[in-house]
Amino acid sequence: MTARSKVxxxxxxxxxxxxxxxxxxxxxxxxxxxxxxxxxxxxxxxxQTTAKDILRLAxxxxxxxxxxxxxxxxxxxxxxxxxxxxPWLRRLHLAPQTFFVCRFEIRDYKLRSRWxxxxxxxxxxxxFEGSSTQTVPNEVQxxxxxxxxxxxxxxxxxxxxxxxxxxxxxxxxxxxYRFNFSCLSRLGGxxxxxxxxxxxxxxxxYWGEDPxxxxxxxxxxxxxxxxxxxxxxxxxxxxxxxxxxxxx
Numbered sequence: 001m002t003a004r005s006k007v008x009x010x011x012x013x014x015x016x017x018x019x020x021x022x023x024x025x026x027x028x029x030x031x032x033x034x035x036x037x038x039x040x041x042x043x044x045x046x047x048q049t050t051a052k053d054i055l056r057l058a059x060x061x062x063x064x065x066x067x068x069x070x071x072x073x074x075x076x077x078x079x080x081x082x083x084x085x086x087p088w089l090r091r092l093h094l095a096p097q098t099f100f101v102c103r104f105e106i107r108d109y110k111l112r113s114r115w116x117x118x119x120x121x122x123x124x125x126x127x128f129e130g131s132s133t134q135t136v137p138n139e140v141q142x143x144x145x146x147x148x149x150x151x152x153x154x155x156x157x158x159x160x161x162x163x164x165x166x167x168x169x170x171x172x173x174x175x176x177y178r179f180n181f182s183c184l185s186r187l188g189g190x191x192x193x194x195x196x197x198x199x200x201x202x203x204x205x206y207w208g209e210d211p212x213x214x215x216x217x218x219x220x221x222x223x224x225x226x227x228x229x230x231x232x233x234x235x236x237x238x239x240x241x242x243x244x245x246x247x248x
Contacts, residue, residue, distance in 0.1 A: 026088050031185040033062035034084040034100045041082075041102055041114065042177055046129060046166060049111040051076075054104050058082050071106055079105050086184045095189035096120050100179070105130075117159070118179055118196040120189055125197035126161030127176055133163040143207040149176070151205060153212040160193045160200055160211060175199040 040057055051071045058065040061082045068080035082102045089095035103115040113130030133150040134141070141147060148167035153160050162176045179197055183190035194201040 027086060027185045029062075030084055030086060031181050034184060035181045037061045037063060037082065037084070037102070038100075038116070038177075038179065038181070041116075044104075044111055044114065046111055046113065046131065051078075051106045051109045051111075054080075054106060054111060058104070076108050077106060079103060084184065086189075089185070089187070089189070094187050096191075098183055098189050100181070100184060116179065117161070118183060118190075119159075120183075120191060120196070122158045123192065124159040124161075125179070125193045125200060126159055127179075127197065128161065128163045129165065130163075131165060133165060135163070142209065145207055146209070148172075149205070150207075150209075151200065151211050161197065162199060172205075175202070175205075 037057070044054065044057070055068060055071060058068060058080060063082045063084045065080060065082045068078055070078040071080065080103070082104075084100045086095060086098050090097045098118065098120045101115075101117050101119070103117075104111060105113040105115075113128065115126060115128045117124050117126040119125075133146060133148065133152075135152055141150075148165045148169075149172045150163045151161070152163055164173065164176050168176070176199055178199060180190060180195060183196055190196050199205065
């Protein structure tokens with residue numbers, strides 16, 4: 001090998017190492033940014049935190065934010081998202097596209113509910129906190145614990161997660177608010193609910209209930225819809241959900 005060939009080989013190797021280092025840094029940074037944002041988002045108080053504080057957090061999140069426009073324009077109501085994902089691992093075919101998303105529901109300039117989800121190829125683990133764990137209007141809850149902590153299937157089909165209120169005991173809140181953020185940086189990613197949100201492996205916290213009991217069947221298709229769906233920036237009733245199936 002000539003001296004020129006050696007220099008070229010070393011140059012290519014050095015560039016490859018630099019690119020690998022940059023990719024590793026970017027992937028880890030996404031994980032750390034998502035974790036920091038999640039910790040800050042937990043401190044926001046339902047019915048107390050103002051839209052201004054939420055917008056400030058979204059702006060400083062290092063994630064991608066969208067749908068906050070009505071509130072940014074001075075409106076009282078909006079449902080905005082902050083999104084983190086792992087594009088480099090997907091581009092290099094080292095892991096599937098994985099997202100961590102936070103959705104803030106703002107009503108009358110105050111935080112009404114928050115929704116976190118981690119998703120991979122149609123499989124998602126979620127955490128919803130609001131004023132109620134009811135998944136449909138006038139739902140009968142058979143266990144007293146379901147009033148403040150409930151594991152439930154969600155919409156779209158393939159989602160499973162936790163619904164809580166401010167009444168949830170501290171130990172249950174800690175379990176619920178424990179996403180596995182290494183899913184955003186792990187080679188191969190995380191491919192099931194329990195990996196993304198470990199509390200879902202705690203079958204004793206299902207309170208003996210079927211988490212998919214609210215699945216809705218229409219024709220030959222199955223839809224699971226227990227989470228508080230939003231249509232036109234407000235909570236939808238079960239009738240509205242059924243009426244909107246199949247609409248663009």
